[in-house]
Amino acid sequence: MNREETNKINDDLLRPLLQTSGWFYVIVVLLGGIIVAGLGSWLYQMSRGLVVAGIKWPVYWAFYVTNFVFWIGISHAGTLISAILRLVNATWRRPVTRCAEVITVFALMIGAMFPIIHLGRPWLFFWLMPYPSERQIWPNFRSPLVWDFFAISTYLTGSNFCTHCLPKLYRSSQFGS
């Protein structure tokens, strides 16, 4: 592959990153509206309590935890597809692998929101994380919920660095400039 051909491929690849049409902004407004609606609902839930979420005694976990598991599952599927395509060394794999890796990272980020939304007092969510506080209270490492935090953060770090997602972004930034 000569240099001219490489440049052409790179230009084709990076065009949607560098040039945006009006539709892009329409979609941004639409999806941004969904985000604003979600944030509003969350603030409403925080002010009124989880009574608005339809959860009751004795079933204390409901669709927030279900959503968490669902999105983690989607994320696992992304990793699985990308890993299998890598392992069998399929030459046509590149675009599929990229899609799968992006799904992994973003589905995980969506999933990681739900345990926090699920909390009764979400403004204290950082008590789930091990950090040296002035009270020297660490989270209870026997609790599976603390290991949820470790699982999500490990998976997020791993899928960002080990699946070449960040290196690819770095390369595109190099060509773009």
Add this chain to the structure above:
Amino acid sequence: MAHRWGMAVDLDRCTGCEACVTACRAENNIPTVGPVQAARGRAMHWIRVERYYEGEFPDVRVKFRPVLCQQCDAAPCEPVCPTYASHHTEEGLNAQVYNRCIGTRYCANACPYNVRFFNFANPVWDRPLNLQLNPDVSVREVGVMEKCTFCVQRINAGKTQAKAENREVRDGEIQPACAQACPTTAIVFGDLNDPESEVSHLSRSTRGTKLLEDVGAKPKITYLQRQS
């Protein structure tokens, strides 16, 4: 010797009058949620009286069982709490630290007895109940789990009184609100580490059983009933 608080509930004496439920609500500042939310399963009863019907229609016998936190020795709610809000005190009580609770509700899911209650909404007391709040008991915020404490404020007050008078706590001196209100004295509270206390005698009774014993949570409440 450290205390180990326990309880014995004589089901043959229980008439199901629910005086214990009312007394508990008054003593422990338990908020009311109103009829609509109560029907949706958001009522909080630290102690409840379960009803069981035996026999066919004309020949029915109703059995009552007051169920409250069993203050388990191997409590399933404790290891699952990520913030140690649910923890074991030196006297074997199953304490809930409201200020540490962030409302993951894991403890309530782990509890086999369904005796943990969550503040789904901001706590309210219908007038004039707001005028009778007990100053010895903290009011819980929205998003916090709460449950029976064996009236820990009364236990501490009793111990302080005994210390001030330079003596040991007498058996029967400390009574939680439910035991105090029980007209048939079906509920007996005391120190299980004192082999001569009434609750120790009752706990050794051949009529005694534990609730859901096969779960292995080692509850400290013994239910007494005629074994047939």
